[in-house]
Amino acid sequence: MQTQPPAAAQEKIHRYPCPACGANLLYEPKDGFLACPYCGHQERIPQTAEQIEERSYEQYLHVRPGQLEQLAQGALEVQCQSCGALVTFTPPEVARQCDFCGAQIVAQPKAADPILAPEGVLPFRITQQQASASLRQWLSSRWFAPNALKHFAQPDAIHGIYIPFWTYDTNTQSYYTGERGEHYYVTETYTDRDSQGNSVQRTRQVRHTRWYDASGTVTRWFDDILVPATASLPQNRLEALEPWDLAELKPYDPAFLSGYKAQRYQVDLA
Ligand SMILES: [Zn+2]
Ligand SMILES: [Zn+2]
Incomplete structure (x- = not known):
């Protein structure tokens, strides 16, 4: 059984090596930098001058293969056999447990199928540490919280995952x-x-x-109507996350995926 990908495939994996120590830079929500968890080096994510482009619906109704791309070079994808969610991530990230239903992921990740790459991304603003601290605090006010829930308050048990949305403007x-x-x-x-x-x-x-x-x-002109492209979260949970701070949208850059996972859209454009 082959466990190592061939050398050529390995080279294609797009990492963000720390120029100071060579470790992998991870996206750091606190200040919106790529940061090195080992030596503390920080780098701004290159933002191209081009604005987030809104595209014509007709142009995407019949998507040609050339319009599809990977979320990031070397992105891997794994499907939860329990709930069917498809999760994309880049090494060294791993998918051991489904972020939606908690089931153990047993399938081997494969190279991510190309998708309509996102035009924009709303970067995380809360760090893993802040998230688990908030959860611990909330749990301390719940006397009868089940142990399975307490498990998520462990520092390493919370993971950030990007959820896909379509946004429509229409006249x-x-x-x-x-x-x-x-x-x-x-x-x-x-x-x-x-x-x-x-x-x-x-x-x-x-x-x-x-x-x-x-x-x-x-x-009538409708601007930025958000339509969830995920089927993994109940409608009321998704609504509880609103309003999304769309003014903070950044042009999509694979660097935002570094240290995070992303769910592949489950609801098609048309
Ligand atoms: Zn470093
Ligand atoms: Zn699942």
């Missing part, structure tokens, strides 16, 4: 024809009896509706 134009009704009131006189039984004249307002033919157009 809608709707035409309508129909009838528009306008209410008007007419004063009517009627005969009634008072408490003594005498006949009295009274008036009341009666509503009528006058109908007109109506037609027209309504144009």
Whole structure:
């Protein structure tokens, strides 16, 4: 059984070596740098001047193979046999446990299939240490928290994983024809009896509706409508994560994947 990938394949793996000590730089949410966990060296993720591009829907309806690419060079992918989630990561990251259902991952990772690469990424802002500290604090207020949950408060048990979303802008134009009704009131006189039984004249307002033919157009612009491309999280959990700070979106760079995992989109574009 071959456990080592061939040398050629190994060379293609895109690592971010620390220029000071050669260890792997990892994305550091605290200050948005690539940072070396060993010597503390920091590097800014190169941000190209080009803006995050929003693309035409038609252009992507029939995706050609040339439009697909890997999330990062040398990215690996593994599928959870329990819940079906496909998770992408780059070495030296490993996938031992499913980030969604907690099942042990037994399948061997394979080279990640190309996908429509993301245009933008919302980088993590909370470090692994901060996340597990928050969880520990929350757990300390729960007397009967199950041990399986407490396990996640271990410093190494929390992992960051990027969740895929589609975002849509759309300019809608709707035409309508129909009838528009306008209410008007007419004063009517009627005969009634008072408490003594005498006949009295009274008036009341009666509503009528006058109908007109109506037609027209309504144009509306929708900006950044987010549609989750994951099926692994319940809708209410996803909603609890909102609002996403879309103003902080950065042009996608494989460096953001360093030290993190990413879920492959499960909901297709069309
Ligand atoms: Zn270093
Ligand atoms: Zn799973």
